Amino acid sequence: EADIYQTPRYLVIGTGKKITLECSQTMGHDKMYWYQQDPGMELHLIHYSYGVNSTEKGDLSSESTVSRIRTEHFPLTLESARPSHTSQYLCASQRDTAGEQYFGPGTRLTVT
Amino acid sequence: AQSVTQLGSHVSVSEGALVLLRCNYSSSVPPYLFWYVQYPNQGLQLLLKYTSAATLVKGINGFEAEFKKSETSFHLTKPSAHMSDAAEYFCAVSDRGGGFKTIFGAGTRLFVKA
Numbered sequence: 001e002a003d004i005y006q007t008p009r010y011l012v013i014g015t016g017k018k019i020t021l022e023c024s025q026t027m028g029h030d031k032m033y034w035y036q037q038d039p040g041m042e043l044h045l046i047h048y049s050y051g052v053n054s055t056e057k058g059d060l061s062s063e064s065t066v067s068r069i070r071t072e073h074f075p076l077t078l079e080s081a082r083p084s085h086t087s088q089y090l091c092a093s094q095r096d097t098a099g100e101q102y103f104g105p106g107t108r109l110t111v112t
Numbered sequence: 113a114q115s116v117t118q119l120g121s122h123v124s125v126s127e128g129a130l131v132l133l134r135c136n137y138s139s140s141v142p143p144y145l146f147w148y149v150q151y152p153n154q155g156l157q158l159l160l161k162y163t164s165a166a167t168l169v170k171g172i173n174g175f176e177a178e179f180k181k182s183e184t185s186f187h188l189t190k191p192s193a194h195m196s197d198a199a200e201y202f203c204a205v206s207d208r209g210g211g212f213k214t215i216f217g218a219g220t221r222l223f224v225k226a
Contacts, residue, residue, distance in 0.1 A: 006155075040200065042218040043156075090155050097212035098144050098163060103155030 003027055006091050006104035013081055014112055021076045021107045023091030031094040032074040033101065036060060036087050043090065049074055081111045114139045116205045118217035126225045131175075131190040133220050135203035138184065145186045146204040146214075147177055156202060162186060173197070198224045 004025040013019055025032070030051045035043040035058075045058030049068040063085070064078050074093075078085055088108045092101040119134040137143055144163050148156040160171025167179040177188045186203060203217040 004155075040219075040221060043202070043216045092155070094214075098206065100146055100158045100161055101156070101214060103148075103157070105155050106153070108153070 004091065004093055004102050004104040006089075006107050008107060009105060010108050010110075012110045012112065015080075015082055017081050019078050019081055019109070021078075021089055021091075021109070023074045023076070023104055024072050025074075025093040025102070025104075026072060027093060027095065027102065028071060029093035029095050029102070030071065031097070032068070033092045033094070034058070034064075034066060034074070034076050035090040035092065036062065037090055037106075038087050047076065081109075083111045085109060086111050114143065114205050114207050114213075114215055116203050116215055116217040118201075118203050118220050120220055121218065122221050122223065124223040124225060125193045127195055128192050131188070131193045131197065131222065133188040133201050133203075133222065135177075135186045135188065135217060136184055137186060137203075137205045139205060139207045141207050143205045143207040144212075145177075145179060146206075147171065147175070147186075147188050148202045148204065148216075149173075150200040150202065150219075152199075159188070159201075193222075193224045195224050195226065198222055 007022045032049045034047040044060035046062040047066040049055045090106045091104040094101045115138040117136045146161045147159040150156045160169045162179045170176045206212045206214040
C-alpha cells in the first residue's frame, strides 16, 4: 500500500485567509503532483515537481503556490482563499516517468 | 499529442451483469495506459496498467483490460458487477512523445443496481 498523506482531510475557512495544504510521501519518489477536482469531475493538474527545488505550473491556472524543499514534502499554499477555490485537492507521487501515480486521500476545501 | 477519451460519463449495470467501461486514446508512440478507481471522498487507486507487455492486463478486484492497438482502445471489463464496484473510473495515458506526462480522462461513474 502506498504511503502518501494529506492533511487536513476537510477544511472550512473564510475568505481572505491564508492556508497551506500538506502532502507527504514516504516512498522516496522524486515526482509529485497537485490536482484540483470538483466532485465527480475530471482532474486538473495545477502544480508538479520532478525533484527538490523543482516546481512547475500545470495545465490549470491556479492562484496557489507550491514548494519542494524536501523530497518527501510538497505543500500547497493559498495566500488569500476565495470561494472559487472551493474544491477537492489531490496530491500524488510517482516513482518513474512510466509508472503509475500514487494518490493521497485528498483535502476537501470549502471557502465561505 | 496524446489524449484519452472515456465514452459515457455514466454507466449503470445490474448486480451480476458485465461491466464495460470504454477508453480510447491517441498517441503517436506506444503508450502506457492505466485505469484508476476513485471511491467517494478518496484519492485515486490504481486498478491496472499496460506497459507494452501482455495485451490483456488483469488488475485488482476482478477487473481486466485489453490493449487493442488497431482500435486505439483500452476498455475495462469485469464479468460480474458487485455493489462495491460503484465508483468513478479514470483511464489515463502517458507516452514518450508527451514527455511521459500523464493525461487523465474525464472519468466514468459506474452505478450498480441491486
